[in-house]
Amino acid sequence: MTVVDTIVYRPVRDELAYTFGGRMPVAHLRSGDVLEVFTEDCFGGRVRGPADLPSQVCQMPYLNPVSGPFFVEDAEPGDTLAVHIMSIIPAREWGVSSTFPHFGALTSTSHTATLQPPLEERVWVYGIDRDAGTVRFQATETDHNVDLPLEPMIGTIGVAPGGFETRATIVPDTHGGNLDTPLVRAGTTVYLGVNVHGAMLALGDGHARQGEGEACGVGVEIATVTTLAVEVVRKTPTVWPRLETDTGIASVGCARPLEDAYRIAHTDLVGWVADLTGMDTLDAYQLISQAGRAPIGNVCDPNYTVLATVDTALLPGGCAAYGGVHARLRRAAEPR
Amino acid sequence: MTVVDTIVYRPVRDELAYTFGGRMPVAHLRSGDVLEVFTEDCFGGRVRGPADLPSQVCQMPYLNPVSGPFFVEDAEPGDTLAVHIMSIIPAREWGVSSTFPHFGALTSTSHTATLQPPLEERVWVYGIDRDAGTVRFQATETDHNVDLPLEPMIGTIGVAPGGFETRATIVPDTHGGNLDTPLVRAGTTVYLGVNVHGAMLALGDGHARQGEGEACGVGVEIATVTTLAVEVVRKTPTVWPRLETDTGIASVGCARPLEDAYRIAHTDLVGWVADLTGMDTLDAYQLISQAGRAPIGNVCDPNYTVLATVDTALLPGGCAAYGGVHARLRRAAEPR
Amino acid sequence: MTVVDTIVYRPVRDELAYTFGGRMPVAHLRSGDVLEVFTEDCFGGRVRGPADLPSQVCQMPYLNPVSGPFFVEDAEPGDTLAVHIMSIIPAREWGVSSTFPHFGALTSTSHTATLQPPLEERVWVYGIDRDAGTVRFQATETDHNVDLPLEPMIGTIGVAPGGFETRATIVPDTHGGNLDTPLVRAGTTVYLGVNVHGAMLALGDGHARQGEGEACGVGVEIATVTTLAVEVVRKTPTVWPRLETDTGIASVGCARPLEDAYRIAHTDLVGWVADLTGMDTLDAYQLISQAGRAPIGNVCDPNYTVLATVDTALLPGGCAAYGGVHARLRRAAEPR
Amino acid sequence: MTVVDTIVYRPVRDELAYTFGGRMPVAHLRSGDVLEVFTEDCFGGRVRGPADLPSQVCQMPYLNPVSGPFFVEDAEPGDTLAVHIMSIIPAREWGVSSTFPHFGALTSTSHTATLQPPLEERVWVYGIDRDAGTVRFQATETDHNVDLPLEPMIGTIGVAPGGFETRATIVPDTHGGNLDTPLVRAGTTVYLGVNVHGAMLALGDGHARQGEGEACGVGVEIATVTTLAVEVVRKTPTVWPRLETDTGIASVGCARPLEDAYRIAHTDLVGWVADLTGMDTLDAYQLISQAGRAPIGNVCDPNYTVLATVDTALLPGGCAAYGGVHARLRRAAEPR
Known part of the structure; x- marks a missing residue:
């Protein structure tokens, strides 16, 4: 315990x-x-x-x-x-x-x-x-x-x-x-x-x-x-904010104009998916192009926010981002 | 029939x-x-x-x-x-x-x-x-x-x-x-x-x-x-494309930069919701600000596309857009 | 005559x-x-x-x-x-x-x-x-x-x-x-x-x-x-509008957002200068970066306009764009 | 002295x-x-x-x-x-x-x-x-x-x-x-x-x-x-950077996309000209629309820079910005 x-x-x-x-x-x-x-x-x-x-x-x-x-x-x-x-x-x-x-x-x-x-x-x-x-x-x-x-x-x-x-x-x-x-x-x-x-x-x-x-x-x-x-x-850099839930991962881009926030988030997610799955970058680009979602955060702050997100169920071979820390913290967070 | x-x-x-x-x-x-x-x-x-x-x-x-x-x-x-x-x-x-x-x-x-x-x-x-x-x-x-x-x-x-x-x-x-x-x-x-x-x-x-x-x-x-x-x-103009499903309505904005597509779609939806519900424009703006979604269509074509959409269940007093044509065509489309 | x-x-x-x-x-x-x-x-x-x-x-x-x-x-x-x-x-x-x-x-x-x-x-x-x-x-x-x-x-x-x-x-x-x-x-x-x-x-x-x-x-x-x-x-394509005066050449970019108009015009001018002078593309990029001007045309029309322009006196080896047609037409235009 | x-x-x-x-x-x-x-x-x-x-x-x-x-x-x-x-x-x-x-x-x-x-x-x-x-x-x-x-x-x-x-x-x-x-x-x-x-x-x-x-x-x-x-x-606020030369005044806008830098600079200059001349805002807007220039500073930094500038000779009634401090410092700067 x-x-x-x-x-x-x-x-x-x-x-x-x-x-x-x-x-x-x-x-x-x-x-x-x-x-x-x-x-x-x-x-x-x-x-x-x-x-x-x-x-x-x-x-x-x-x-x-x-x-x-x-x-x-x-x-x-x-x-x-x-x-x-x-x-x-x-x-x-x-x-x-x-x-x-x-x-x-x-x-x-x-x-x-x-x-x-x-x-x-x-x-x-x-x-x-x-x-x-x-x-x-x-x-x-x-x-x-x-x-x-x-x-x-x-x-x-x-x-x-x-x-x-x-x-x-x-x-x-x-x-x-x-x-x-x-x-x-x-x-x-x-x-x-x-x-x-x-x-x-x-x-x-x-x-x-x-x-x-x-x-x-x-x-x-x-x-x-x-x-x-x-x-x-430790010893794992992160350039732009990232999110993980039980069902998906997301990269966050913050910029103006709004398409730059989209570009940042998606470029980051493509690289992340390539890393997690072992796929080639263009293959990851293709998969995200068909399976990704791009929820807009804000269009009012000094930088606008767009997320690039994908369900981990749609990633070949699954996903253990950052050494599985999400699952570990998730379990720790459960009522004991 | x-x-x-x-x-x-x-x-x-x-x-x-x-x-x-x-x-x-x-x-x-x-x-x-x-x-x-x-x-x-x-x-x-x-x-x-x-x-x-x-x-x-x-x-x-x-x-x-x-x-x-x-x-x-x-x-x-x-x-x-x-x-x-x-x-x-x-x-x-x-x-x-x-x-x-x-x-x-x-x-x-x-x-x-x-x-x-x-x-x-x-x-x-x-x-x-x-x-x-x-x-x-x-x-x-x-x-x-x-x-x-x-x-x-x-x-x-x-x-x-x-x-x-x-x-x-x-x-x-x-x-x-x-x-x-x-x-x-x-x-x-x-x-x-x-x-x-x-x-x-x-x-x-x-x-x-x-x-x-x-x-x-x-x-x-x-x-x-x-x-x-x-x-x-008849005799009902539409400026930007609009969509209706059984559960929601959407306005479509097409422009660059991407925030202009967002602005077009949301300005149109705010006006549409004000018309449909009888609410004041700023009240409609407020409601969409909390209840709206903004799915991105494309970020690659000559104009980018953003939708502004809201569930009709979240609109006070319901919604019969364009004289109820969606429901009418929907029924007509059902197998007989 | x-x-x-x-x-x-x-x-x-x-x-x-x-x-x-x-x-x-x-x-x-x-x-x-x-x-x-x-x-x-x-x-x-x-x-x-x-x-x-x-x-x-x-x-x-x-x-x-x-x-x-x-x-x-x-x-x-x-x-x-x-x-x-x-x-x-x-x-x-x-x-x-x-x-x-x-x-x-x-x-x-x-x-x-x-x-x-x-x-x-x-x-x-x-x-x-x-x-x-x-x-x-x-x-x-x-x-x-x-x-x-x-x-x-x-x-x-x-x-x-x-x-x-x-x-x-x-x-x-x-x-x-x-x-x-x-x-x-x-x-x-x-x-x-x-x-x-x-x-x-x-x-x-x-x-x-x-x-x-x-x-x-x-x-x-x-x-x-x-x-x-x-x-x-004849047989000389032009992608974006270009201009020539007695003292300079210019490429015109039309787009939104305004930086895309800048990018179009400057990418075109860099390529044009490389062609005219025989310089390497990055050398032309460098020269335009220091010697170019970027007058804005419009920031109100459906596409915005930015020019990329350079004095031909600042181009090594001079300039005879489009086979010297500007000088030829210029002379023809003079009062006889 | x-x-x-x-x-x-x-x-x-x-x-x-x-x-x-x-x-x-x-x-x-x-x-x-x-x-x-x-x-x-x-x-x-x-x-x-x-x-x-x-x-x-x-x-x-x-x-x-x-x-x-x-x-x-x-x-x-x-x-x-x-x-x-x-x-x-x-x-x-x-x-x-x-x-x-x-x-x-x-x-x-x-x-x-x-x-x-x-x-x-x-x-x-x-x-x-x-x-x-x-x-x-x-x-x-x-x-x-x-x-x-x-x-x-x-x-x-x-x-x-x-x-x-x-x-x-x-x-x-x-x-x-x-x-x-x-x-x-x-x-x-x-x-x-x-x-x-x-x-x-x-x-x-x-x-x-x-x-x-x-x-x-x-x-x-x-x-x-x-x-x-x-x-x-003293007691004179300035929101965005401004410049003055012997012949002109300029407002500086810094933003992305580039048109926002243009909008900032020109909105500031229009207000400044209205203040300096006593003209109505729309009259100042009109004059700047015909007499202004908009040199681009940078299109590479975290914010882009555009200036809005006008020759003071084209402003009715002249111009003594900030209490004439430019002229005063200019004179002081001359060799004695």
């Missing part, structure tokens, strides 16, 4: 971090440890009703806080940090979403700059029913409402970047960060290349759910209690 | 079309008619084995042939043509895919032009087992093989463009064309805005299946016998 | 063309002929004052008319048509510009689609002083005005596309079309690859001047009398 | 910086001070001949070093730092350029990822003749050579970013950084928004010259002795 330490961490407001890198660790983890961590929502909990317009109650750059960073012992540059998400529990009975001036996919923005005024800023409050497994959408101008499936996910998870960089938590890139993909959910293992001594893991920005692309720029934002297990895969 | 005419059309080689627009009709259809049409594969059936390199056995612009165009009576500019796909049957026991010089998502191309030589041109032949419902991938350099689900789709379907234009069949745009989305499959209704008297419907480019984005630029290409029913929705 | 025929053509309204391809020729030209042609402005002359809002007085697709097409004898697919611009004379004493709903670089558009309403539609009328060589900008909301240099150019020039396509005149692509670059001015030779028997040259969309990128989507639009000389360069 | 302090700074190798932000200052400046600073080339001086392949002699992330940062007294967030470039003197008699694996505009890259192998890595050495004002290009595979004008510029200049970020010097963004535009030359004033106490100015990456877009990813790289004067413009 493995003895597993469980570290519990709940940040006070001043401990919240707004960057990956450039911060001192809030706690230390070892391979095999389980971490139970409270994460605030992307507004720092300040948006609680229709009158709390984000651009008024929040102050730049104090958006999208993460909890951490956590120093992972024995994690060194050139290693990979495997983070298995065991559970994501909404911490409150509500979530919020909003439009935000010149932010989102269906508006001009600071970068897709135009001379048009912004869309109206508006807040939506969702009721969360954990027992029913639903989040309730309520229209603001009419009586329309509908229950959507509760599918909790972590929007932002990453490690300190390399090259002495410090990046705002709003940014997704090679170090992870604001990936905003629904696939970072309970049961998924996230692989992140380690860039600095101790990796410096941090996470936050839970969503009760989000659509593909996060069109309005904001999911159903929630605070969470998230439980995860970590393991260092 | 409705009397339905079934038109059967099998083009001889010289009848194949390589454009939307600029062609005389091969047959006439009326609203309610059923059409059973043979479609050639994208290579005109010329690629049958590893030695048949497409760049050698095919000649530009004789690629991606379609069957048609079909003149639809009473279809006028400002109307919408509803095309319900009843079945897509692979016409042969094999399909083919390939790389093609400077074409595809993971290579430089004629437009993402670089000084690098092209990837190796190579052909893959897939065995199709209609009874088992599988297509068999066989690696070329190793013994790896795997069965993938047979999921027949039509890659190219459209009408004559407006503005006196004639477009190559390789192009997806407002008139439809080379959409390359797996959602154009049996059970789906395709809505196309009519630009010219008679609409001039044509289709081809069947795939036994394809991955999202069609990364290598080529699906598992097949000839098909496709059966469909048409109906003209 | 060369005997040169001068063909004079002034279309009546019904003769104006709105596509490249799909039209019967209005006249025939032979190599060496000089053509004097009247071209209407992009609004068909319908916008003459502040009250003539383009979206009201013009009707789609009757925008951006061209004069032609002209059948060029002996021009066959695989040849290049050299068109030397001898002079561009504004045909009226005024030009107009405007904003246009959801068109232009600093607004969301039909393709960069957002939920925002369009910018205000407004018309600017410019006075043209041919003697002074100026166009006068007059602000609409204040008394500000300023004289800008008169620099007449042809926005749209091209031949029939290949692949049986017919393209709207608003589109720039391999066949030329709506390039919208100030370099198409008197003294420049335009090289266009011939796609169909007779080439089918057409031109229009004169500008008294325009900024780089044509930010608002509309130059200072004018009718012109344009004089040009043509010559067929 | 103004008393001006001249600070001279020559970094030793260990003092070179590879980020903006995250560093302690190397010296303090006050408004009006003149700084004479030695800057290393982008390779840290390690590439001196054909055998010195950058990927072998340089080590990531130790590329593109800058000298600094310099703490500017009284510079606070919300202010603008004006940096007037007085002179840029090449520090050696040679410069170098190269291709670099999967970096540059005419190759697939880490982000425009493809399965193709990289272009050959190769080094070009240029002779610099300061008296003649030339840099000599020498082909590597043939005897071709040509003298190009010596036009020294600073590729990388910036301040510490906001939001607690630290960015690699290879990145251009709102804080400046690797703008790679030839307009940062002697006689130009650079305006940078101050994000942190003391601004933390740094610069490096001199080029003897570069083409527009820096196609191969590398200019004619040189070490320099650069002399500049600084002044803090």
Whole structure:
């Protein structure tokens, strides 16, 4: 029987971090440890009703806080940090979403700059029913409402970047960060290349759910209690974030324009599949071309996110990525 | 009981079309008619084995042939043509895919032009087992093989463009064309805005299946016998192609860069949902932001394709798009 | 002494063309002929004052008319048509510009689609002083005005596309079309690859001047009398439009996103310079990287335009592109 | 007479910086001070001949070093730092350029990822003749050579970013950084928004010259002795970098895709011109659309750079940007 330490961490407001890198660790983890961590929502909990317009109650750059960073012992540059998400529990009975001036996919923005005024800023409050497994959408101008499936996910998870960089938590890139993909959910293992001594893991920005692309720029934002297990895969570099579930593997690309995110993710997945199966690169390219899926994460953040994913059942000869760490952490995560 | 005419059309080689627009009709259809049409594969059936390199056995612009165009009576500019796909049957026991010089998502191309030589041109032949419902991938350099689900789709379907234009069949745009989305499959209704008297419907480019984005630029290409029913929705314009299934609706955006395809599709879907439900535009934007999905069609054609789609069960108050034509054609399509 | 025929053509309204391809020729030209042609402005002359809002007085697709097409004898697919611009004379004493709903670089558009309403539609009328060589900008909301240099150019020039396509005149692509670059001015030779028997040259969309990128989507639009000389360069294909002046050569790329237009133009220019000088491709790449310029044509049309250009004085060994046809036509164009 | 302090700074190798932000200052400046600073080339001086392949002699992330940062007294967030470039003197008699694996505009890259192998890595050495004002290009595979004008510029200049970020010097963004535009030359004033106490100015990456877009990813790289004067413009924010010369003003946009860089720069310039002249925004948009130029900086760095620029002579009523600081620093920079 493995003895597993469980570290519990709940940040006070001043401990919240707004960057990956450039911060001192809030706690230390070892391979095999389980971490139970409270994460605030992307507004720092300040948006609680229709009158709390984000651009008024929040102050730049104090958006999208993460909890951490956590120093992972024995994690060194050139290693990979495997983070298995065991559970994501909404911490409150509500979530919020909003439009935000010149932010989102269906508006001009600071970068897709135009001379048009912004869309109206508006807040939506969702009721969360954990027992029913639903989040309730309520229209603001009419009586329309509908229950959507509760599918909790972590929007932002990453490690300190390399090259002495410090990046705002709003940014997704090679170090992870604001990936905003629904696939970072309970049961998924996230692989992140380690860039600095101790990796410096941090996470936050839970969503009760989000659509593909996060069109309005904001999911159903929630605070969470998230439980995860970590393991260092030694001397195994990872360039772009990767994910593994019980049924599939995925590479994550973060870039603009969106096709570059697609290219990154698929080039990475083709190489990964060639490595795992022993197939020639062009054969792997062909197989992914017919069997792969390409879910869009976000089309609103400083880099857009696209995943390249394939069911492992469609890979000849099966798959034991990163020495089988996903299966190992998955088992460890089961109730004993 | 409705009397339905079934038109059967099998083009001889010289009848194949390589454009939307600029062609005389091969047959006439009326609203309610059923059409059973043979479609050639994208290579005109010329690629049958590893030695048949497409760049050698095919000649530009004789690629991606379609069957048609079909003149639809009473279809006028400002109307919408509803095309319900009843079945897509692979016409042969094999399909083919390939790389093609400077074409595809993971290579430089004629437009993402670089000084690098092209990837190796190579052909893959897939065995199709209609009874088992599988297509068999066989690696070329190793013994790896795997069965993938047979999921027949039509890659190219459209009408004559407006503005006196004639477009190559390789192009997806407002008139439809080379959409390359797996959602154009049996059970789906395709809505196309009519630009010219008679609409001039044509289709081809069947795939036994394809991955999202069609990364290598080529699906598992097949000839098909496709059966469909048409109906003209009068005085109802459609700007971008739309799709409806028993469970969802989708808007199709075709553009480069890929985020513009996303923007087009989502802006269209938000407006469509607002129209169908009576919700305010920003409320529809919010709902799609949390409930929508954004499957990528192709990232290789002259325009890329992204869909914006939502389950109709997640729309408050239900949905009867285009006067319920999908349900009507669906019923008519059932065996009597 | 060369005997040169001068063909004079002034279309009546019904003769104006709105596509490249799909039209019967209005006249025939032979190599060496000089053509004097009247071209209407992009609004068909319908916008003459502040009250003539383009979206009201013009009707789609009757925008951006061209004069032609002209059948060029002996021009066959695989040849290049050299068109030397001898002079561009504004045909009226005024030009107009405007904003246009959801068109232009600093607004969301039909393709960069957002939920925002369009910018205000407004018309600017410019006075043209041919003697002074100026166009006068007059602000609409204040008394500000300023004289800008008169620099007449042809926005749209091209031949029939290949692949049986017919393209709207608003589109720039391999066949030329709506390039919208100030370099198409008197003294420049335009090289266009011939796609169909007779080439089918057409031109229009004169500008008294325009900024780089044509930010608002509309130059200072004018009718012109344009004089040009043509010559067929036999058995010499041209893929993308090219330009030559007395001091430089340029390749034109048309694509979205804008970096693809840059890549196309520069890949073409690098190959052209390698051919002209006998240098290795990477040496030509290096030289263009340090000596090249990349003026932006348009950032508003269906494809954006970027040029790659280099002064021929910076090319080792000089330059006699297309067998010296530019110098030959230049001399022929001089007053005798 | 103004008393001006001249600070001279020559970094030793260990003092070179590879980020903006995250560093302690190397010296303090006050408004009006003149700084004479030695800057290393982008390779840290390690590439001196054909055998010195950058990927072998340089080590990531130790590329593109800058000298600094310099703490500017009284510079606070919300202010603008004006940096007037007085002179840029090449520090050696040679410069170098190269291709670099999967970096540059005419190759697939880490982000425009493809399965193709990289272009050959190769080094070009240029002779610099300061008296003649030339840099000599020498082909590597043939005897071709040509003298190009010596036009020294600073590729990388910036301040510490906001939001607690630290960015690699290879990145251009709102804080400046690797703008790679030839307009940062002697006689130009650079305006940078101050994000942190003391601004933390740094610069490096001199080029003897570069083409527009820096196609191969590398200019004619040189070490320099650069002399500049600084002044803090109080309580005047600047969002994106701006430039001023004796004849024009320019806004700099940094983004991908390239059209977003164009949109940023032009939206900023339109607003700036409206502010300076008192014209309505749409009038300024119209004027820039006809009178503006849009030189491309780089199409190879993590963000691409486009400038929007206009001659001040074409602005009604003249222009005294930032309280006339350019003219003031220009005069101060003249030999006394």
